[in-house]
Amino acid sequence: MLKLYYSPGACALASHVALEEAGATYELHKIDLRQGQQKTPEYLAINPAGVTPALATDQGVITQNVAILTYVAQTHPQAGLVDFDDSFAFARMQAFNAWMASSLHPAIGKALFSRPPLEGAARDEAIEQALAKYDLAEQHLFVGPWALGENHSATDGYLIVFTRWARQAGLLDAGRFPRLNAHLDKVQARPAVARVLEVEGLTAV
Template sequence: MTLTAFISAGACAMATHSALEEAGLDYEMQLIDLKKGEQKTPEYLAINPAGVTPALKTDQGVITQNAAILGWVAATHPDKKLAPVGDAFAMARFDAFNGWLASSLHPAIGKVLFSRPPLEGQAKDDATEQALAKYDLAEQRLVEGPYVFGDDWTLADNYLAVFTRWARQAKLLDADRFPKLNAHLDRVQQRPAMQRMLKAEGLEPVAA
């Protein structure tokens, strides 16, 4: 199988990149520089017309969206135990959590950190509180134990760590307000696959 991963260093595509590392797959990595607008070039738009990363080129075609790529990696490599493949209900919960990350948490924290022009004043304060309310939901209701689904790690944990990493970098992941999420991020950042992914992207784990 020939795989090419189109990712952006430090962006949400870290979820896809780490999934490929967790599965131990051979792949070519192509970095797309979002600041330079490389995601809007004709060459990249021919791969992903939405003009965002990640995208994964497979022998069958291109897959986009982290949630879909994580599901594909897990389903095509069940021996790696990356997700509860084979349990329809558990996989639905896996997909639902990843969908929440993509459609709820990501837009909320993305608005705070990446709005152009940057948010200021009351608008920034309001957006920050709305984002932190999403983290509260994860802290209090959605993360069930040491990992998202209790004692068993899945690729959903790596995906969540993208956004807790961003929050910690921005000094928003308060240790008292989010003890579970802070411990979770520390735990996930220790995974060898995560460390390989970060090194390949020229990044370091974010310390508390």
């Protein structure tokens, strides 16, 4: 059976949402990042990179949300989480997901979760740089009403990781990011997402 290693509210939420939306049969294993469980020998044997998520499958472990989302979608085609039939749509999905992993996540992660925390001008600059990424999503990458257009996809559950963090930090201004705000509300209202939030001990933000 699939087993997802996750930390509540962290980026593994994207993979958790995909599994739930897919109707997959899976187990959860919580990794407490604050306690440093991601760096224990037991977890490093699963993911030597020492980060969550990791998805254990019968064939081995898959890391990286981008890969896990595609794997879950491909192994549960009835859920329609990724459009594998349209090469262009598939490439656009990969572009959006890869941008979140390589650009949006590091930028907002630096602003909010640096250890030690950023302060003063350094924090302001990091927030400004992160918000420029949200501007890009709001104005260019996000299609609407779902992230990739007319159809819900695995990208929606990934995007809300970062819009949740921004809203919790008071950074998802309704005037500056109307589409991202509406999208976050819409995705959090999905039954599968509500179940995931409850299981992770979270609430809609």
